[in-house]
Amino acid sequence: MKALVLDAEGRTGIVRDVPIPEPQSNEVLVRVRAIALNPVDALYTAYPLGKSGRILGSDFAGEIVVSGSSVPSSSQLKAGSRVAGFLQGACSKNDRPGAFAEYLVVPWDLVWRINDLSFEEAATISLCALTAAQALFLRLELQAPFSLSQKQPHDDLKHESISIVINGGSTSVALYAAQLAKASPTPVSLFGTASTRHRSFLSKAPYRYDYLVDYRDEDWSNQILQPNDGRGLDFGFDCISEGSTVLKTARTLRQGAKLAVVRSRQGQAWNTSRDELGVEPSYGAVWEGLGEDVEYVGMTLPANAQAREFAVAFYAWLSEGGKIVSNPVRLMPGGLEKVVKDGFTLLGTGSVNDRRMERREEEYMRPVSGEKLVYQIK
Ligand SMILES: NC(=O)c1ccc[n+]([C@@H]2O[C@H](COP(=O)([O-])OP(=O)(O)OC[C@H]3O[C@@H](n4cnc5c(N)ncnc54)[C@H](OP(=O)(O)O)[C@@H]3O)[C@@H](O)[C@H]2O)c1
Structure with missing residues (x-):
């Protein structure tokens, strides 16, 4: 599959062929259909915490391909279910893959079922909400x-x-x-x-x-x-x-x-x-x-069971129809190959007051204001 991976030496991301991940028994394998960009995705590509080769990116929406053997049937998560969630990408020293790829694996209780939203809208919700x-x-x-x-x-x-x-x-x-x-x-x-x-x-x-x-x-x-x-x-x-x-x-x-x-x-x-x-x-x-240790330079946030339990409850609420309107979507042209060149350029290096170092004339390269940058993964 294609994935956007970290090039730590070049402080950039490059599209590479990598193996499709295999789900553990408590995980689902998702075919990603849309990704949304967050300032941290750009920040930790420009200032890498980990080694080259790890998959970048947090927010995703897509379709389940396979559910692991211990995913409960009461979750209603099965092949074809439309789901959204987020992964940590390259935003810690811990080597866990991110979401900017054609496929990903994620624990079943950390995704939510998309009801009446498009993949593009749903991709904007998980991390920021x-x-x-x-x-x-x-x-x-x-x-x-x-x-x-x-x-x-x-x-x-x-x-x-x-x-x-x-x-x-x-x-x-x-x-x-x-x-x-x-x-x-x-x-x-x-x-x-x-x-x-x-x-x-x-x-x-x-x-x-x-x-x-x-x-x-x-x-x-x-x-x-x-x-x-x-x-x-x-x-x-x-x-x-x-x-x-x-x-x-x-x-x-x-x-x-x-x-x-x-x-x-x-x-x-x-x-x-x-x-x-x-x-x-x-x-x-x-x-x-996400309930895992998060290691930065000189500091570790220990795994937090209460925060994970809260995330599971929040996503269960969304699955059951909890009303939330997505961010307005700015659908960006192209796919994974354009994320760094266009999307990360607009996000700068994470500060909302320090954006868009390179001026570009295209309409879709106007500053981000009350919108979320979204790419389709075809
Ligand atoms: N702690 C966490 O886990 C966590 C999670 C998510 C995000 N964050 C952080 O939260 C911040 C916001 O992220 P985001 O994705 O929500 O940002 P965003 O959507 O990219 O923010 C863009 C908006 O910021 C507004 N803005 C810029 N400077 C401002 C200022 N000085 N005062 C008020 N508004 C201002 C802009 O308004 P105008 O266009 O009208 O100027 C624009 O609409 C980032 O620093 C991000 O890294 C932290």
């Missing part, structure tokens, strides 16, 4: 719209209304976070930042922001507080977490509020102290949902 769900329901402890065996301390808030601010409202992660926040049984007032041109799109279903400001305004934190009579909000989710954005988000919160971030102080994406923020932001990596 799980990132958003982990932040809201595991780390900020809002009440989830699906059942969890872990107790959520904020259960006692379930009949009260809460306020949340989401910074970076047009990012892929935030497009899912807004929908999931509004899907919580707890009534949520949603505040956010986005470019002015996204305001009308984000005010409507399925996002339904109650109040939006432009993140380019230096005093956006103060503007967020205005409709709330100057009172700080209950929860914050910074979907950018770079430079001063964590401080600006923290400034919109009340004392005792909780704040989640997508990038860490330890990873040097931002460096504001806890004292200055007035809250210690909670960071987590979506990979924890």
Whole structure:
């Protein structure tokens, strides 16, 4: 089969012929039909953590070819089932293959059944929607719209209304976070930042922001507080977490509020102290949902059974028809051979503020804004 593999010396990806993987008894073999791109896919190709030859890429959607012998029939996963999920690709030192290939294997309980979406739409969901769900329901402890065996301390808030601010409202992660926040049984007032041109799109279903400001305004934190009579909000989710954005988000919160971030102080994406923020932001990596050790340079996130259990519950909810609208899809021309040359060029090296080093004239090479880059795998 064809796969996009890491060339660590060249800090790029190249399409190679590699063997089709064989599923273990708890895995399914998937014929990949669409892949979606995430900033981390580009980041760890430009700054490799592992050796050449490993398969790149995270998000996929496709059809099951074979189910392993211990996959339960109650899962309804059989040859021909349409599924989506994500793998870790080259985003850790651990040598596990990624998703940018014609075929892949994945544990059966870490995929979800695609109901009424195209492969292209479904491919945009697994990684970023799980990132958003982990932040809201595991780390900020809002009440989830699906059942969890872990107790959520904020259960006692379930009949009260809460306020949340989401910074970076047009990012892929935030497009899912807004929908999931509004899907919580707890009534949520949603505040956010986005470019002015996204305001009308984000005010409507399925996002339904109650109040939006432009993140380019230096005093956006103060503007967020205005409709709330100057009172700080209950929860914050910074979907950018770079430079001063964590401080600006923290400034919109009340004392005792909780704040989640997508990038860490330890990873040097931002460096504001806890004292200055007035809250210690909670960071987590979506990979924890895969339930394996995740090794970076000088740091290992140990396998996290609770995070895996959460991912399984979230994907079961999606399989059972949990309502989530995909990111708007920008279908990119070509297939695996174009991912690095076009898609990774648009994503830069992972920072949402440091994109598109090389200017290109084609319409599909405009900056990524409120959309997900998707390739079909034919
Ligand atoms: N912790 C984890 O496990 C995890 C998982 C997934 C993603 N992430 C990280 O989360 C971040 C977002 O990823 P993504 O895929 O959701 O991004 P994305 O969709 O590629 O983000 C693009 C959007 O960012 C907006 N933007 C750029 N700079 C901004 C700023 N300073 N303030 C507000 N909005 C800004 C742009 O809006 P305009 O076009 O309107 O300017 C654009 O719509 C990345 O750093 C990614 O690496 C972390």
